[in-house]
Structure formats: structure tokens, C-alpha cells
Amino acid sequence: MAAQNGSGNGEHGARDLDVVVVGAGFSGLYLLHRLRGLGFSAKVLESADDVGGTWYWNRYPGARCDIESIDYSYSFDPELETEWHWSERYATQPEILRYLGHVADKHDLRRDIEFSTRVVSARWDDAASLWHVRTDRGGEIRCRFYVMATGCLSLPKTPDIEGADRFRGASYYTGRWPHEGVDFTGKRVGVIGTGSSAVQSIPIIAQQAAQLTVFQRTPNFSRPAHNGPVSPAKKARFDADPAAYREAARWSGAGVPLEIPLEGALQVSAEEREARYEAAYASGDLLAAGSTFADLLSNRAANETLCEFLRNKIRSIVRDPETAEALCPKDHPYGTKRPCIDTNYFETYNLPHVRLVDLRKDPITTITETGIDTAARSFEFDIIVFATGFDAMTGAIVAVDITGRGGQELADKWAHGPVTYLGLTTHGFPNFFMLTGPGSPSVLSNMAVSIEQHVDWVSDCIASMRDQDLTVIEPTATAEAAWVQHVNDYGDITLFPLANSWYMGANVPGKPRVFLPYIGGVDRYRKACDEVVEQDYLGFAFEGPGGPRCHDGVIRRLQPDVAILLETMATLDLPTMESMSPEEARAFSVAMSAERPPGPDVGEIVDATLPGAAGELAYRLYRPASPGPHPIVAYFHGGGWVFGSVDSDDPFCRDLCVRSDAIVVSVDYRHAPEAPFPAAADDGFAAVRWIAANAEALGGEPGRLAVCGWSAGGNIAAVVCRLARDAGGPRIDGQVLVTPVTDCDLTRPSYVENADGYILTAPLMRWFWDHYADPAERTDPKASPLRAADLSRLPPALVVTCEFDPLRDEGTAYAEAMAAAGVEVRHRPCRGHIHTSLTAVDMILSGAPIREEMGGALRRFFGASVPA
Numbered sequence: 001m002a003a004q005n006g007s008g009n010g011e012h013g014a015r016d017l018d019v020v021v022v023g024a025g026f027s028g029l030y031l032l033h034r035l036r037g038l039g040f041s042a043k044v045l046e047s048a049d050d051v052g053g054t055w056y057w058n059r060y061p062g063a064r065c066d067i068e069s070i071d072y073s074y075s076f077d078p079e080l081e082t083e084w085h086w087s088e089r090y091a092t093q094p095e096i097l098r099y100l101g102h103v104a105d106k107h108d109l110r111r112d113i114e115f116s117t118r119v120v121s122a123r124w125d126d127a128a129s130l131w132h133v134r135t136d137r138g139g140e141i142r143c144r145f146y147v148m149a150t151g152c153l154s155l156p157k158t159p160d161i162e163g164a165d166r167f168r169g170a171s172y173y174t175g176r177w178p179h180e181g182v183d184f185t186g187k188r189v190g191v192i193g194t195g196s197s198a199v200q201s202i203p204i205i206a207q208q209a210a211q212l213t214v215f216q217r218t219p220n221f222s223r224p225a226h227n228g229p230v231s232p233a234k235k236a237r238f239d240a241d242p243a244a245y246r247e248a249a250r251w252s253g254a255g256v257p258l259e260i261p262l263e264g265a266l267q268v269s270a271e272e273r274e275a276r277y278e279a280a281y282a283s284g285d286l287l288a289a290g291s292t293f294a295d296l297l298s299n300r301a302a303n304e305t306l307c308e309f310l311r312n313k314i315r316s317i318v319r320d321p322e323t324a325e326a327l328c329p330k331d332h333p334y335g336t337k338r339p340c341i342d343t344n345y346f347e348t349y350n351l352p353h354v355r356l357v358d359l360r361k362d363p364i365t366t367i368t369e370t371g372i373d374t375a376a377r378s379f380e381f382d383i384i385v386f387a388t389g390f391d392a393m394t395g396a397i398v399a400v401d402i403t404g405r406g407g408q409e410l411a412d413k414w415a416h417g418p419v420t421y422l423g424l425t426t427h428g429f430p431n432f433f434m435l436t437g438p439g440s441p442s443v444l445s446n447m448a449v450s451i452e453q454h455v456d457w458v459s460d461c462i463a464s465m466r467d468q469d470l471t472v473i474e475p476t477a478t479a480e481a482a483w484v485q486h487v488n489d490y491g492d493i494t495l496f497p498l499a500n501s502w503y504m505g506a507n508v509p510g511k512p513r514v515f516l517p518y519i520g521g522v523d524r525y526r527k528a529c530d531e532v533v534e535q536d537y538l539g540f541a542f543e544g545p546g547g548p549r550c551h552d553g554v555i556r557r558l559q560p561d562v563a564i565l566l567e568t569m570a571t572l573d574l575p576t577m578e579s580m581s582p583e584e585a586r587a588f589s590v591a592m593s594a595e596r597p598p599g600p601d602v603g604e605i606v607d608a609t610l611p612g613a614a615g616e617l618a619y620r621l622y623r624p625a626s627p628g629p630h631p632i633v634a635y636f637h638g639g640g641w642v643f644g645s646v647d648s649d650d651p652f653c654r655d656l657c658v659r660s661d662a663i664v665v666s667v668d669y670r671h672a673p674e675a676p677f678p679a680a681a682d683d684g685f686a687a688v689r690w691i692a693a694n695a696e697a698l699g700g701e702p703g704r705l706a707v708c709g710w711s712a713g714g715n716i717a718a719v720v721c722r723l724a725r726d727a728g729g730p731r732i733d734g735q736v737l738v739t740p741v742t743d744c745d746l747t748r749p750s751y752v753e754n755a756d757g758y759i760l761t762a763p764l765m766r767w768f769w770d771h772y773a774d775p776a777e778r779t780d781p782k783a784s785p786l787r788a789a790d791l792s793r794l795p796p797a798l799v800v801t802c803e804f805d806p807l808r809d810e811g812t813a814y815a816e817a818m819a820a821a822g823v824e825v826r827h828r829p830c831r832g833h834i835h836t837s838l839t840a841v842d843m844i845l846s847g848a849p850i851r852e853e854m855g856g857a858l859r860r861f862f863g864a865s866v867p868a
């Protein structure tokens with residue numbers, strides 16, 4: 001497989017190798033070891049003059065890891081577990097650097113590393129299927145595979161402050177610290193920045209400096225690290241079975257074995273919440289606070305409880321109230337910027353020679369020859385420390401001039417944000433891999449675990465190509481676009497986009513604002529990567545004597561929260577509803593409903609009854625908190641005409657009420673099989689007539705009425721619109737049909753594709769129809785509205801269909817049929833959703849924007865001017 005018969009000098013003084021790896025940190029070292037073990041010729045090129053990466057460059061005072069060293073270490077070599085002993089819970093930079101040096105020595109890695117060598121360009125040669133890699137030393141290496149192990153946090157950000165190079169005193173970057181150290185004794189020191197590096201270094205600089213001034217733009221959440229010797233309990237747990245411990249880390253969310261509770265922060269009492277936060281605070285574990293409750297990174301109100309707890313801790317430590325308040329983060333939810341753990345960080349601000357300058361109030365105007373000028377003051381310094389962070393995740397990659405197929409530059413391809421398949425590869429750049437690249441868990445995890453996973457995946461991939469006589473691998477555009485979508489879908493259901501963080505690229509002026517890492521977790525990510533391989537490298541195209549071949553496709557198509565819900569339900573091993581009697585199914589539906597979040601508060605809720613077609617029907621009225629009178633939405637619940645009630649769809653109705661700013665009257669109707677077809681439709685129409693006639697008494701605006709329904713309720717809403725048209729009233733302003741039943745034909749492709757696995761199954765739909773209507777009756781337009789001869793003059797409609805729903809195609813067909821009949825219709829297909837997605841308020845967060853569209857559609861039906 002060697003590019004030209006193994007390593008050695010090729011034509012024109014160029015050398016040919018199987019693999020060139022850039023970077024000799026945690027990633028590059030392990031990759032070199034693996035590649036060598038597999039018999040590949042490989043070289044690592046490293047701009048530093050030794051191994052270590054992050055731990056080579058970041059020698060600032062106080063630099064240490066903040067994931068416990070037991071976890072933040074290699075697992076590939078079991079001997080390391082016994083021969084290396086961490087002296088502290090969080091090892092210092094020198095100790096981690098020694099560790100990496102030890103690994104390099106033990107595995108004799110240095111002989112294949114070229115130090116003090118910066119890679120400046122890499123160009124893909126399509127004709128030869130090789131990369132041409134150039135360095136600042138002028139040489140060129142040709143290689144079959146080119147791997148960037150250049151680190152997520154390796155390119156320090158140049159400070160965007162005027163006059164930064166004017167200062168005549170000494171200035172230092174935390175990410176490029178001098179090897180001989182810096183003596184701050186008796187000096188006047190300014191530190192710019194309050195991120196992780198600043199939080200670690202400030203307390204130590206303060207011990208030496210005569211004066212220390214900290215310039216803060218964004219305060220950070222930090223908690224005491226309680227550093228010390230490795231905890232005996234943790235060590236014992238690890239030593240009991242290191243292999244099992246490591247395996248648990250590989251299949252954990254963050255790369256560290258942790259118990260994640262199922263409850264949300266607002267589901268427990270204030271005392272319980274406080275107690276759990278106190279325990280997390282006392283633990284000194286970076287990951288403990290964010291994993292106290294299940295919803296801290298998705299629910300703003302839940303997150304705020306933790307924020308306020310941590311702010312109160314700051315207020316209790318820092319004596320000057322103004323300084324304390326300035327140190328309290330208020331502009332971002334906890335966890336959406338990288339939180340810190342510290343040793344005496346906040347206490348340092350109580351020292352008389354330490355002061356904080358809040359740049360939000362008093363911004364830096366310029367750096368001068370003698371110090372720093374802010375809008376209000378001038379400061380004189382002997383030393384300025386720039387703790388201004390990194391051009392994270394993409395910076396070091398695009399700093400190299402990488403040219404792929406057809407002369408495409410990677411920097412151009414990524415001009416609007418990085419685009420990758422699995423965070424490992426990118427379309428148009430064959431045989432190119434990134435370790436911990438954008439679109440992988442990387443910085444949101446214990447990186448030692450994520451690095452090993454990537455190294456193993458890439459090494460195994462290259463080895464498997466060799467075995468199959470394949471020489472070129474490239475992700476397909478389809479697979480890549482879908483992965484980017486999946487990464488964004490995950491980001492969108494979290495609070496991360498709310499923060500101006502380096503996770504979002506927001507710390508670098510001009511950098512596109514996209515969520516860079518993959519938030520789905522190390523475990524789910526690993527599963528996706530494994531499944532890609534199991535499915536014959538799904539989404540990759542191969543060339544070579546053994547090819548060409550390509551199994552194109554998409555590895556993750558469901559919305560992430562839908563996938564999690566289905567995973568959770570699968571573990572419950574629930575019986576199928578079609579195996580139950582109607583009574584059992586009803587009881588089961590009630591029990592399931594009791595478990596879910598309640599939905600938003602509304603102004604008022606009233607339970608009452610109204611006359612149906614054959615007796616009283618219960619209804620529940622939801623009134624908005626805004627002053628009335630309001631338009632009215634008559635709503636019909638789902639449940640296959642067999643079960644469901646005003647209770648079953650309560651959260652959805654609350655949500656609809658809030659988003660539409662209309663009264664929602666959720667009406668029960670008689671259920672099959674006791675009251676079969678056409679009882680439900682007749683009750684629906686009777687209810688709508690009654691609501692229209694009694695609008696004023698209900699607090700509504702007479703003459704402003706819409707209908708809405710979900711599933712079988714969508715069927716009733718659709719039918720009612722036609723009955724009202726034919727009966728000459730009442731007038732209906734609009735209809736919102738959410739994944740409606742519109743036809744009795746159960747053979748459409750969506751029935752076949754989604755027959756099973758997405759909660760509403762084809763057998764369950766059959767069970768519903770069997771209870772509701774005799775086969776001869778099912779084609780009646782009162783049961784199958786799609787079969788109506790005339791669909792013209794119906795109210796304007798929003799028809800919502802979900803991709804993984806047996807009912808998808810009949811909903812689409814109904815929207816198309818109404819549109820063909822001249823009805824104003826908007827069809828909203830929902831990518832990655834299932835039949836039950838949209839009514840699962842506060843469970844399926846990705847459904848919220850679609851529910852907002854439903855609310856908007858209703859408001860538009862009622863005449864409000866709402867942007868489409």
C-alpha cells in the first residue's frame with residue numbers, strides 16, 4: 001500500500017510515505033504508534049521542537065488539566081496504567097508533558113517525528129492519488145494519506161486590540177509561554193482575558209506580582225477544583241478493573257464514566273436541587289455540575305437555577321460587592337462556554353493588590369508603550385499577559401494551505417463554516433483525515449478518549465482499505481450534508497447557540513457563527529462511527545484496484561431528540577397497543593400521559609361540557625394570558641378514534657394557546673368501537689357549531705374560528721371543514737391538520753417504509769381502522785376526507801406531515817388535493833420527525849419551531865400579520 005514501494009527518497013528528492021501526520025500531541029503520538037503497528041510507513045511533522053502539543057506550548061503558571069488525570073490519559077497501552085502514577089488529581093503541565101515524553105520514549109516514536117517543521121501546504125494529486133505535503137523547511141513529502149492531528153486548541157488567537165505590538169514592556173501569550181518561565185516578582189502585571197488559562201494562572205501570578213490588574217470581557221463560571229492527591233476512591237474504582245473503567249468511559253457521554261440522572265432540575269424541590277448543586281460544587285469535578293440534572297443544557301429555566309447557585313457562591317467569596325457582581329456570569333447559560341475549575345481564583349480578588357477591570361463598562365481603547373488605556377483610565381505595566389484563547393477547532397487546520405480535488409481550497413470550502421463527515425473527513429479532499437475535527441465531540445469531551453477513538457477509526461479504515469486493495473477514500477456529498485445537518489440539529493436543541501463562545505466561533509472576528517463540536521456525546525458518536533463501518537463504510541466512496549465502490553447514504557436521519565426518545569422507549573420493552581383491548585389501550589394511554597412534562601402556563605383553564613351529536617361531551621378551554629376577547633380554535637385530540645381525551649393532548653393545547661394567542665377549546669368525542677363511524681365526525685361537527693354559536697359566552701370573538709387536530713383528531717378537523725362548507729356554516733377561518741389521517745389506503749410508501757419502529761405503526765393503524773369503521777364505510781369522505789369528490793372552497797390550511805410516519809403520504813396527498821382544488825394550503829413536511837413528535841411538548845424540543853409555525857398559521861388565519 002506504500003505510495004511508491006515504501007518509504008525512502010522518490011523522484012525529485014521527494015519522499016514517499018503511506019501516511020503523513022501533522023502534530024505530535026496526544027493525537028499524533030498515538031496515531032504514529034498505531035500506523036507503525038499496522039506496518040505503514042508514516043512520519044509526524046511537528047512545528048515544536050519536542051512532543052506534547054498542548055502540553056508543550058501551554059507552560060503558563062498553573063497550567064494543568066481539568067479532567068482528572070486518571071481519565072485524561074491514554075488507554076491503548078495497559079502497561080501505562082501500572083507504570084505511570086499521577087502525583088495529583090489534576091496533573092500539572094510539566095507532569096503531563098513528562099507523561100507524553102515517556103510514551104514517546106517507550107514506543108520509540110521520536111525517530112519518526114520531524115520536529116521544528118511546520119507544514120505549510122498539502123495538495124491532492126488526482127492523477128497519482130497522492131498528497132504533496134510541503135513544509136517550511138522546503139522539503140516535499142508525497143503520501144497516500146494526509147492526517148491533521150493539529151489540535152482543537154493549538155492556534156492562539158491574535159488579540160484584536162489596537163496597539164498590541166506597541167507595548168515596550170514584556171508581553172506573553174499563555175499558549176506560547178517561554179520555556180524558562182517568567183518571574184513576576186515585584187512587577188506590575190496586566191492579564192487580558194478570564195478564560196480557562198487566565199483562571200488557572202491569575203492566582204499564581206498574584207502571589208508574585210506587586211500589582212495585578214485583570215481585564216475581563218466575559219466572566220466565566222468556575223468552581224473550586226479541590227486539587228490534591230488522586231482520590232483513593234477514584235483510584236480504587238479504576239484499579240479494580242482498568243479495562244472495564246476505560247470501556248465505560250468510551251461509552252459515556254463525555255468520555256468519563258458518570259451517572260446521568262433522568263430528572264429535570266425543575267422536577268425536584270428547591271431543597272433537593274440545592275443539595276445536589278452543593279454536592280457537585282464540593283466534588284471539584286468539572287463535569288459534575290453540568291450533569292446534576294438531565295435538562296441543564298436544554299432548558300433555560302433549569303440552567304438558570306444552577307447559574308444563580310454558582311453566582312451566589314461567587315458573591316459569598318468575593319468581598320467587594322461590585323467586583324463580585326462583575327465576576328458573576330450573566331450573559332450565557334452555564335456550560336455554553338467552557339466552564340472552569342480553579343484554585344483560589346475568586347479569592348484572589350480579595351487581595352489588596354489585585355483589581356478587576358470590567359471591559360463591558362470600561363473597554364480597552366488601546367495598548368500603549370507603557371500599558372493599557374481603557375475608555376476611563378490609563379494603566380502602566382511591566383508585563384502584559386495575553387490569555388486571549390485560541391482560534392478553536394478550525395484555526396490550525398485552515399492555517400495550512402490544503403488543496404483538494406479540482407484545485408479546491410479547504411479554506412474556501414469552509415468559508416461559511418466547517419463542513420465534514422463525522423468530523424473526520426470532508427468531501428472533495430480524498431485520503432484526508434482530521435483528528436477531533438469539527439463535527440466530532442472533541443472539546444465537549446475528555447479528549448483523550450475522543451482522540452483514541454479517532455485514531456483507531458482512521459487506522460482501522462486505512463488498514464481495511466489495504467486489505468481490500470482500495471487506495472482512495474472520500475466521503476460523499478450526501479453523507480456529509482446530512483452529517484452537518486445532524487450536528488446542527490443537535491446544537492439547535494441545546495442552549496449552546498445562546499452564547500458568544502469559541503464553540504460557536506464567536507471569539508474570532510469574522511469567523512462564521514456555527515456550532516463546531518458534536519454535542520450528541522462520545523457514546524452516540526462512537527456508535528454512529530461504528531455503524532458507518534458496519535454498513536460497509538456508509539457514505540464513503542472508494543477507488544483503487546479493489547474498487548470503485550460506494551455505499552452512499554445517511555447515517556443519522558431522525559431528529560436527535562426523537563432518536564433519544566425511541567431509544568428510551570425501546571429499553572422499556574412496552575407491549576404493543578394493538579395487542580391490547582380498547583380498555584387496556586385507554587388505561588395505557590392515560591398512564592403514558594401522566595409521565596410527560598405539563599406544557600406551558602396559560603391564562604386560564606376551564607373544564608365544562610357541551611352538547612355533542614348524541615349527548616354531552618367534555619371540553620377543556622385554554623384562555624391566553626393576554627387581554628381578550630380572543631379568536632377560538634376548536635381542537636380534536638389524537639388516539640385513533642379509540643382513546644385519548646382532553647387530558648391526553650393537554651400540553652399540546654397549552655402550547656397552541658400560547659403560540660396562537662387564541663382560545664383553544666379541546667373537545668372530547670365519542671370513541672370507537674363503542675361509538676363507531678361516523679360518531680366522532682358527527683360529534684366534531686356538533687361541537688364546532690356549538691362553539692361558533694357560543695363564542696361570545698366563551699370569551700371569544702364571534703365569527704373568528706379555526707379548527708385543529710392531530711392524527712385522528714386531524715381527520716375530524718378536516719371532515720368538519722367540509723361538513724361546515726356543505727351546511728353553509730359555521731364559517732371556519734383556517735384548519736391546522738397535524739399528521740392527519742386522511743385516507744383508508746394503508747399501502748402508500750410511507751406505510752411500508754415506516755411500518756414499524758416509530759411509535760405509530762402500520763399494525764396499530766390497522767387496529768384503529770378496524771375499531772372505527774367497517775371496510776365498506778372507510779371510503780366515505782367522512783372517514784377518508786381525501787376521497788371527497790369536491791375539496792374546493794375549504795378554509796385555508798396548514799398540513800403538517802412527518803418524515804417517519806405511516807401517515808406521511810396521505811397527509812401530503814391531502815394537502816396536494818386541496819391545493820389542486822384551489823384551497824390556500826401550506827404543506828409543512830417535518831424532516832426527521834415521527835407521528836408523535838409535534839405534540840410531545842417539552843420532550844421533543846426540535847418540534848418547537850414547527851409548533852411555532854402552527855401558532856403563526858393560526859394567527860394569520862385570524863388576520864394577524866405574521867411573517868411567513
Ligand SMILES: Cc1cc2nc3c(=O)[nH]c(=O)nc-3n(C[C@H](O)[C@H](O)[C@H](O)COP(=O)(O)OP(=O)(O)OC[C@H]3O[C@@H](n4cnc5c(N)ncnc54)[C@H](O)[C@@H]3O)c2cc1C
Nearest residue numbers: 023025026027047053054065066067118119150151154447
Ligand atoms: C491549557 C489547556 C488545558 C487543557 N486541558 C484539557 C483537559 O483537562 N482535558 C481535555 O480533555 N482536554 C484539555 N485540553 C485540550 C487539549 O488540547 C487536548 O486534550 C489534547 O491535548 C489535544 O491533543 P492533540 O494532539 O489533538 O492536539 P495538540 O496537543 O494541540 O497538538 C497539536 C500539535 O500540532 C502542531 N501543529 C499544528 N499545526 C501544525 C503545522 N502546520 N505544522 C506542524 N505542526 C503543527 C502543534 O504545534 C501541536 O504541537 C486543554 C487545552 C489547553 C490549551
